[in-house]
Amino acid sequence: MRHEKLLGTNRIEIYVEETVPRYSDPLFRAHFRMTRASFQDLLELIGPHTEVKNISLERRTLACLWYVSNQETFRNVVDRFGMSKGSLRYYLMNFCRTMTSEDILPRQITWPRKEEYRAIAEQNAVKYGFPGAIGCLDGTYIPIPGPRDFRDSYICRKGFPAFHLQGVCDNKLKFLDVFAAYPGSVHDSRVFKNSPIANLLANEPLPEEYHLLGDSAYALLTYLLVPYRDNGHLTADEKRYNSVHSSTRVDIERCFGLLKGRFRKLKYLDMRNVREIPLVIVTCCVLHNFVINRESFVDEDIDVDGTDTEGTTGTSPSEHQSGVNKRQ
Template sequence: MTPNCFYLLENKLGPMLVNPNSTGRPRVPPRVQLLAVLWLLVTPDSYRSIGLQFNLAKSSLNHCMRRVIQVLGNISSDIIKWPSVTRMSTVTEKFKQIAGLEHVLGAIDGSYIEIPAPSIDAHCYLTRKCRYAVILQAVCDAELRFTDCYAGYPGSVGDLRVFRNSDLWYNVNINRHSFFPNQEFIIGDKAYPILGWCLTSYRDNGHLTQIENNFNYILSQTRQTIERAFALLKGRFRRLKYLDMSRVDLIPATILACCVLHNICLSDINDEVEDYIVEGNRENEQNRENNEECEEIGNCDNEGIIKRNYLATISFQKR
């Protein structure tokens, strides 16, 4: 985070971190709260060592952490938001420049955030690799900004189930036109269903045509944006590589706060991200797997199949 980006963040959050009606011992200054919590999120250092750097007791740092996470959550809807109608054309054009696929409004995927063993229902949080984790489902645009985030489902749950229980699924089914006014769509991997507004690759059964293979390649190239977005998130906020928190109920809020900061950092044109992406990619390769594959029957609709076949044909003809 550049100094200019931090000053903007301090101006925005500072008033929310001050309680003018408080009595007794003065609250930690907003700048110290922000700096300490940012340091906490970007390093795996202990609370005690970070507290020493900022002259804070471990308990004080813990209180600062909760306050900052709360105010970041309060502004999340202003920072992580679906593209406006006026911006949609810009988003789809930038996706088109990646691999030539038109009308793409975002890429969706899920990522594991490892956590300690919860005190209750621990088996629900075990992934297939026998690690305790929660799932972050996110949609990003071509500039790696998150446009939708949904965190907190246990690691044993498949991507399809998380998707169908997410706010995005619920809201799109209520009013799809407000999300995809001009037949735009998002793209996902094989764990997601084939819908009119969510397209996935063809299942490789060993008999794919040239048209289908070409479409799978284009989709794979375009989907790299969400993989890079997760890599950047974990490379910048290294606390997410292992979120050592005892209270499971606070974990989703902490993940969302990091996603908010991720978008805020990307608003700075001088932000350099490649080193963070390289570091985060190592983590993704180690702890992410496709934990569910959709079957064609029951997890797709005719509109999605027709749209995918049409785009596959058009893309092959334009080679």
């Protein structure tokens, strides 16, 4: 049996047997954000952790990928893949729980081992000129309709309801850590303070010569270096520090832009169940790393409008003296 849809000027065919849809490779990647070979690898990854159902694993997975990769409504995705709304929601949540399970997530989003710090820092130093950086930290907003209860707490500084996604990435735009647990009204610095990665770095500090880079929304720490505040009296060295810091830290903005360029549902995640929203967000981050490990990307894949990092507002975070000494 074959299900056909018209998509602009392109006729595409969705086979509902056990076979993968027979798109041309460029069209397959355009709609599902990965090549056919990567899709086969994804099926092999999730297959052992997925229960058998009447609808094939391929079709279920393609429906989930289509949902997170495009901005179509839930109803349109249901019609496209010939299943009920209840079925799609069930398969989507199962897919997200599988991708964020302890069997898969820790293998796709991994914090570097101590013996890897030096190589990462040297790559950043050669590429940008900033020594000792092993990752870049920032937060971004994922727009949502907003829940019916406590909706005001989800209104971000830009005036719309959103969920907060915190990420740490390397110079290959791979996530080293992600954290999605707070509504959009919560400031970056508070999200970081209460995140697992902050707890990890507090209990297992980075060697003194290594650090993360963050913008001035964060407190200055020995393991998190931020720019000098521009009070109009910065020295030439401080201005150069800020310039190189900024050119290095832009990787996290490009990482978020690539994430939202690939998984466009994150431009507006039309879900109201706040318990399920983090599952979908983190699933997209896992898929982001999964694809980067197998495929290259070009700058055109990066959504420049998706780099809506929070920036600095409100009271400036504190500067710990140990961080001040290290930065100096």
